[in-house]
Amino acid sequence: MLFRFHPSFLENLDLSMNNFSGTIPPEIGILTNLVFLNLKINQFSGTIPQQIGSLAKLQTLRIFDNHLNGSIPEEIGYLRSLTKLSLRRNFLTGSIPASLGNLNNLSFLLLHENQLSGSIPEEIGYLRSLTKLSLAMNSLNGSIPASLGNLSNLSVVDLSDNHFSGSIPEEIGYLRSLTDLYLGNNSLNGSIPASLGNLSNLSFLYLSDNHFSGSIPLEIGYLRSLTYLYLGNNSLNGSIPASLGNLNNVSFLFLYENQLSGSIPEEIGYLTSLSILHLSNNSLNGSIPASLGNLRNLNNLSVLYLNNKQLMMLDLIFSL
Incomplete structure (x- = not known):
């Protein structure tokens, strides 16, 4: 007997990296056995159909690098089996729906490079399986929710290039699995919390281009895994803590x-x-310490370009 395939039996649909255009048809909701849906890197436009919420077995949803607009439908919050959601690099608008907090199995949430606005919903803190969160390069605002501190499996948080304000919640210091924290190019203020010193696995800390004030906490010196430390273009004051000398792996x-x-x-x-030490445009004084002569990998010492006549350049004992 001839076997007749019905599309509702389909489990994997991969149409990625083509030149498909037009809208995603609402009939996608018929494919109720789908586990994997990949439409990335095409020319799809229009909105994400609400019917996508019918795909209760879906584990991976990738629709990034297209031309989608409109808001993220609340119905995506029905996809309780979802582990990976990537809608990055589209033209999506509106707010992040609170219903995403229902996705208990989600490990990747990648929404960067869209035009999303509004605040991060507190419900993000329910995503206990989340390991990577990227909301960068949107128009999000409001404060960073303290509920992020519940996400103990997070390894990467990228909230850079938005309009976030307020302070960094102390609860960020609970994220002991964190390796990369990107909060740069926002309007964050207040002091840098000492609790960041708990993030012993942190490799990349990017807090530049905000309005942070107060001193650099000496606890930053506990971050022995740190390779990149960006605190530039803020309003930090006080002295450079000697504890930064503990950061044996830092290159920038x-x-x-x-x-x-x-x-x-x-x-x-x-x-x-x-390899790069950038201290320009501060109010540093005194002499340049002879110990900088130990930095054999240094190829860019921007302290040389300080418009600060209080620094005594005669003590520079190595050539660049």
């Missing part, structure tokens, strides 16, 4: 355009992995 240290004062601590000379 950017403290430029703040209100830092005092001298450069000798301990900076312990950072033998350092």
Whole structure:
């Protein structure tokens, strides 16, 4: 007997990396056995159909690098089996629906490079399986919810290039699995919380281009896995903490355009992995410590370009 295939039996649909155009048809909701749906890197336009919420078995949904517009439908919150959701690099607008908080199995939530607005819903804190969260390059605002501190499996958080304000919640310090924290290019203010010193696995800390004030917490020096530290273009004051000399793996240290004062601590000379040290446009004084001569990997010492006549350049004992 001839076997007749019915589309509702389909489990995997991959149409990625073609030149498909037009809209995603609402009939997609008929494919109730779909586990994997990949429409990435095409020319799809229009909105994401609400009927996508009928795909209760769906585990992976990738529709990134298209021309989709409109809002993220609330119905995506019905996809309780979903582990990976990527809608990045489209033209999606509106707010992030609170219904995404229902996706208990979600490990990747990638919504960056859209035109999303509004605040991050508190319900994001229900996504206990989440390992990667990227909301960068949108028009999101409001404060960073303290509920993010519930997501103990997070390894990457990227909220950069938005309009977030308020302070970094202390609860971020609970994310002991975090390796990358990107909060740069927002309007965040207040002091940098000492609780960030708990993030012993952190490799990349990007807080540049905000309005942070107060001193650099000495606890930053506990981050022995750190390779990139970006604190530039804020309103940080006080001295550079000697504890930064504990960051044996750091290769980029950017403290430029703040209100830092005092001298450069000798301990900076312990950072033998350092390739770029950027201290320009502060109020540093005193002499450049001889210990900087230990930094054999240094290829860019922006302190040389300070418009700050209080620094005594005669103590520079190595050539660049």
